[in-house]
Amino acid sequence: MIGKTVSHYKILSALGKGGMGVVYRAEDVRLGRTVALKFVPETLANDRSALERFQREARAVSALNHPHICTLHDIDESDGRPFLVMECLEGETLKDRIGKNLAMDEVVDFAIQVVDALDTAHGRGIVHRDIKPANIFVTSRGQVKMLDFGLAKMLGGSGGKVSPSSQMATRALDELITSPGSTIGTVAYMSPEQACGEDLDARSDLFSFGVVLYEMVTGVLPFPANSVALTFVAILQSTPVPPSRIRPEVSAELERIIGKALEKNRDLRYQNASDMWADLKRLRRDTDSSRIASQVTEALPAAAPNVTERPSSGRQSVAVPVRDASSPGQVAAPPRSRRLFAWAVVAALVAVVGVWYFLLREKPLDSLAVLPFVNVGGDQSTEYLSDGITESIINNLSQLPQLSVRSFSAVAHFRNKDVDPQASGNELKVRAVLTGRLVRRGDEFAISAELVDVRGNRQIWGSQYTRKVDDILVIEEEISREISEKLRLQMTGADKQRLNRRPTADPVAFQLYLQGRYQWNKRTLEGLQQSIDYFQQAIQKDSQYALAFAGQADAYALLADFNVLPAREVLPKVRAAAEKALELDDTLAEAHTSLGWARFHDLDWIGAEKEFKRAIELNASYPTAHSWYGEYLMAQGRFDRAQEEMTRAYQLDALSPVLNLALGYRFYYAHQYEQAIEQCQKALAMDPNFAPAHVYLGRAYQQKPAFPEAIAEFRKALEISEGDTNELAALGQAYAVSHREGEARTILNQLKERSQQTYVQPMWIAVIHLGLGEKDQAFDWMQRAYDDRSAWLVYLKVDPLFDPLRGDARLADLLRRVGLAGSN
Amino acid sequence: MGKRGGFFSRRAILLAAMWLAGIAASGTAQGADIAIVVRPDVPVDNLTFAELRRLFLGDRQFWTSSVRVTLLVRAPGAREREVVLKTIYQMSEAQFRQYWIAKVFRAEAASGPRIVYSSEMAAELVSGMPGAVAFVDADLVPKGLKVLKINGLLPGAKGYPLH
Numbered sequence: 001m002i003g004k005t006v007s008h009y010k011i012l013s014a015l016g017k018g019g020m021g022v023v024y025r026a027e028d029v030r031l032g033r034t035v036a037l038k039f040v041p042e043t044l045a046n047d048r049s050a051l052e053r054f055q056r057e058a059r060a061v062s063a064l065n066h067p068h069i070c071t072l073h074d075i076d077e078s079d080g081r082p083f084l085v086m087e088c089l090e091g092e093t094l095k096d097r098i099g100k101n102l103a104m105d106e107v108v109d110f111a112i113q114v115v116d117a118l119d120t121a122h123g124r125g126i127v128h129r130d131i132k133p134a135n136i137f138v139t140s141r142g143q144v145k146m147l148d149f150g151l152a153k154m155l156g157g158s159g160g161k162v163s164p165s166s167q168m169a170t171r172a173l174d175e176l177i178t179s180p181g182s183t184i185g186t187v188a189y190m191s192p193e194q195a196c197g198e199d200l201d202a203r204s205d206l207f208s209f210g211v212v213l214y215e216m217v218t219g220v221l222p223f224p225a226n227s228v229a230l231t232f233v234a235i236l237q238s239t240p241v242p243p244s245r246i247r248p249e250v251s252a253e254l255e256r257i258i259g260k261a262l263e264k265n266r267d268l269r270y271q272n273a274s275d276m277w278a279d280l281k282r283l284r285r286d287t288d289s290s291r292i293a294s295q296v297t298e299a300l301p302a303a304a305p306n307v308t309e310r311p312s313s314g315r316q317s318v319a320v321p322v323r324d325a326s327s328p329g330q331v332a333a334p335p336r337s338r339r340l341f342a343w344a345v346v347a348a349l350v351a352v353v354g355v356w357y358f359l360l361r362e363k364p365l366d367s368l369a370v371l372p373f374v375n376v377g378g379d380q381s382t383e384y385l386s387d388g389i390t391e392s393i394i395n396n397l398s399q400l401p402q403l404s405v406r407s408f409s410a411v412a413h414f415r416n417k418d419v420d421p422q423a424s425g426n427e428l429k430v431r432a433v434l435t436g437r438l439v440r441r442g443d444e445f446a447i448s449a450e451l452v453d454v455r456g457n458r459q460i461w462g463s464q465y466t467r468k469v470d471d472i473l474v475i476e477e478e479i480s481r482e483i484s485e486k487l488r489l490q491m492t493g494a495d496k497q498r499l500n501r502r503p504t505a506d507p508v509a510f511q512l513y514l515q516g517r518y519q520w521n522k523r524t525l526e527g528l529q530q531s532i533d534y535f536q537q538a539i540q541k542d543s544q545y546a547l548a549f550a551g552q553a554d555a556y557a558l559l560a561d562f563n564v565l566p567a568r569e570v571l572p573k574v575r576a577a578a579e580k581a582l583e584l585d586d587t588l589a590e591a592h593t594s595l596g597w598a599r600f601h602d603l604d605w606i607g608a609e610k611e612f613k614r615a616i617e618l619n620a621s622y623p624t625a626h627s628w629y630g631e632y633l634m635a636q637g638r639f640d641r642a643q644e645e646m647t648r649a650y651q652l653d654a655l656s657p658v659l660n661l662a663l664g665y666r667f668y669y670a671h672q673y674e675q676a677i678e679q680c681q682k683a684l685a686m687d688p689n690f691a692p693a694h695v696y697l698g699r700a701y702q703q704k705p706a707f708p709e710a711i712a713e714f715r716k717a718l719e720i721s722e723g724d725t726n727e728l729a730a731l732g733q734a735y736a737v738s739h740r741e742g743e744a745r746t747i748l749n750q751l752k753e754r755s756q757q758t759y760v761q762p763m764w765i766a767v768i769h770l771g772l773g774e775k776d777q778a779f780d781w782m783q784r785a786y787d788d789r790s791a792w793l794v795y796l797k798v799d800p801l802f803d804p805l806r807g808d809a810r811l812a813d814l815l816r817r818v819g820l821a822g823s824n
Numbered sequence: 825m826g827k828r829g830g831f832f833s834r835r836a837i838l839l840a841a842m843w844l845a846g847i848a849a850s851g852t853a854q855g856a857d858i859a860i861v862v863r864p865d866v867p868v869d870n871l872t873f874a875e876l877r878r879l880f881l882g883d884r885q886f887w888t889s890s891v892r893v894t895l896l897v898r899a900p901g902a903r904e905r906e907v908v909l910k911t912i913y914q915m916s917e918a919q920f921r922q923y924w925i926a927k928v929f930r931a932e933a934a935s936g937p938r939i940v941y942s943s944e945m946a947a948e949l950v951s952g953m954p955g956a957v958a959f960v961d962a963d964l965v966p967k968g969l970k971v972l973k974i975n976g977l978l979p980g981a982k983g984y985p986l987h
Binding site: 569570 | 914915916917918919921922923924925926928929930936
């Protein structure tokens with residue numbers, strides 16, 4: 001088999017031989033990853049009904065997404081012989097590790113991971129039924145992976161039990177008992193009910209794991225016997241030797257946990273894996289706390305002469321006042337100074353342990369970057385989908401107040417790059433990173449995702465999904481939900497509701513929305529045009545789709561920002577779309593932000609601030625809300641608060657040229673031109689073809705004044721934007737103030753000509769007249785700008801371009817009408 | 825304000841690529857006239873230049889009461905597009921985009937022009953879509969299409985306005 005290619009897997013080497021046959025290491029040539037292939041035995045392959053059952057079970061197992069369960073990627077077939085495609089692991093089985101005398105810490109750590117995996121499987125109605133050390137793998141990074149849920153079976157809906165008569169487990173058991181090749185080792189981990197052929201449930205797995213745990217701790221089996229029959233008798237009748245007798249360092253609590261797992265009566269056993277998991281977690285916490293206390297005590301021998309160690313529950317020690325040997329049974333009354341000293345030491349210990357607990361306890365991972373999902377194969381037709389899934393997950397998780405999620409634009413530059421999660425996580429200053437891949441196969445998508453703890457470069461969670469295109473919605477929800485669980489976020493009911501909220505039930509509408517966002521994020525006129533179309537189509541598909549209305553509002557808002565149309569025309573549609581979105585879902589931060597924008601430009605200053613604040617309250621990780629609120633504050637001259645909001649937006653998306661530039665134009669409007677130049681140059685260092693940054697850099701130069709530099713920047717912007725009216729006007733204004741009247745008038749005429757066909761922001765014509773010293777004409781055009789609700793009107797109070805008019809009663813009147821006369 | 829993001833470099837590359845692709849695909853001779861082509865069943869043979877402008881600006885939307893005009897425009901980078909923007913639209917590239925976004929936003933047109941990426945594609949669509957109108961290099965007019973006269977002139981004639 002070595003060197004052969006089966007399906008799209010190239011077999012590289014044999015990994016070993018298991019109960020099901022030879023396991024091979026292979027390369028998935030489509031995805032370029034290493035996998036393990038397990039071919040099913042020929043006997044099974046030839047039994048049609050057994051094979052169908054097996055495949056059904058495999059499908060159930062593939063639904064298990066857990067970091068401690070070996071992932072089943074696929075079931076495939078070669079020459080009529082089915083095989084499983086599994087995650088390829090490096091390390092050794094627990095069976096091999098047990099022989100190397102496991103440390104107690106490792107025992108507890110491994111146990112927690114196994115029970116965590118069982119908890120998830122049981123929660124999905126899947127019982128393993130073959131828990132044994134050979135089926136527990138420890139990777140080279142110390143991570144436990146449960147293997148071979150091959151005998152597992154989805155439990156029926158009623159009561160969660162299955163009849164053994166229909167189970168492969170029973171068949172396997174029969175085979176074990178009757179087959180000459182069967183081993184006692186496998187039987188030794190069976191539960192009493194399994195040995196008796198009774199119905200099985202999750203508690204059977206917990207018994208089996210109790211046996212494994214006993215063996216991990218002591219190195220021997222709890223029910224040793226020389227034959228299969230005697231092993232059954234021992235399982236049903238014998239009481240195991242207490243582990244502490246074999247290994248004295250075993251704590252009383254661990255002994256209790258093992259004993260409870262090995263209860264023969266399953267009603268007295270752990271009833272579910274989560275209870276056992278909680279006991280193990282508590283044990284680990286207490287053990288760690290005791291160890292710290294012990295270490296502190298050891299570090300303070302001279303300072304605490306009357307403090308010694310006394311065995312507590314097992315080997316762990318805690319510091320306690322020692323009994324006076326001269327007074328048996330009595331606690332000696334120490335002198336006042338010694339008593340005070342002892343109290344001081346105890347207080348110090350409490351403080352140290354408290355600090356330790358605060359610093360080292362498992363804190364939730366509170367910041368996350370979702371890197372753009374890799375569109376494997378580079379199929380352009382699905383690129384929107386990989387970006388869309390990424391953005392949807394970001395949007396979903398951004399709803400959780402305890403989690404800071406980097407925005408899509410902050411991570412967009414990682415698109416289609418081979419990224420190291422740890423390096424990218426450090427760059428983005430987050431605790432966890434989610435990566436994913438998407439492959440289209442006909443009308444199905446295979447999506448894989450992996451969550452990595454940046455600090456230890458440790459996988460927290462990984463999962464694979466194969467779904468029809470129509471089920472993309474479900475995947476995005478599943479991933480978000482599982483991540484929030486894995487990040488151990490303490491979610492309120494409202495948080496859960498937000499996370500589980502399905503924006504639309506129509507998958508086509510969802511895809512249209514994703515395409516709309518994809519185009520919108522391009523921030524081009526073409527993209528903007530297409531995004532409007534897509535959002536409209538999404539709304540036509542699902543008229544209750546709030547997010548699509550919010551997207552539509554955002555797209556319309558950009559039309560005014562780009563000066564494609566006067567804000568007067570755009571505002572009613574922005575407002576209507578945002579209000580519709582809020583009517584459908586009033587907790588949508590995007591919609592409140594859009595409505596805030598509409599009110600801001602409609603000169604409803606109080607209403608705008610209310611909306612921006614509400615958006616931030618709902619989703620503090622949404623950079624646009626901070627950025628637009630910052631612009632609102634800046635327009636009123638509240639520069640310090642504007643700086644706070646714009647900095648927050650920048651922190652959420654430090655790699656966005658737009659947000660970098662926002663900090664630059666805040667300096668410009670605050671008349672701090674040197675800082676403005678420096679910040680604009682930073683934005684241009686990120687994207688040298690970012691035309692607005694050239695414009696603001698030019699404006700800052702102009703105010704210094706440094707006219708040649710300003711004109712050079714405006715020309716560059718005009719060239720990059722392919723003749724955009726805004727950039728042309730900026731150049732004309734620079735000519736005007738630098739006494740190049742002829743060139744200024746030429747541009748002025750061009751703008752007036754253009755205004756016959758396309759919208760020209762009246763403010764631009766006004767400032768050229770102003771530069772030429774024609775104040776009356778400037779005011780005429782400013783009035784037109786007011787009539788248009790020009791998007792620039794709101795900056796009248798702070799824009800240095802209007803400084804020559806300060807003190808003019810007409811400007812004061814206009815400011816009053818705009819609502820900026822009294823603001824400060 | 826401030827939302828016009830960092831896309832210009834990508835756009836510049838895209839435009840350059842499209843320009844190169846356009847040259848390769850069309851093999852347009854520099855300076856050749858541009859022909860306006862329609863299906864033979866379009867009941868118009870001649871347009872004044874003003875009528876042509878109205879047509880391409882989306883102000884005339886029907887050939888007849890039952891046949892709607894469908895505009896086909898070459899993608900950015902093609903010489904034919906540059907000529908049409910300069911002569912018919914009299915707009916910069918940015919203005920042209922702005923114009924059509926506004927037109928659709930105001931519901932003055934159902935949609936903007938459809939983009940075609942080669943003369944062949946333009947010809948194929950004109951043949952297949954009743955009412956479609958496109959502009960192609962006059963040296964590369966496919967058989968079976970009607971070339972409209974502008975101000976009574978066919979491409980190549982002295983005074984023909986589109987070149």
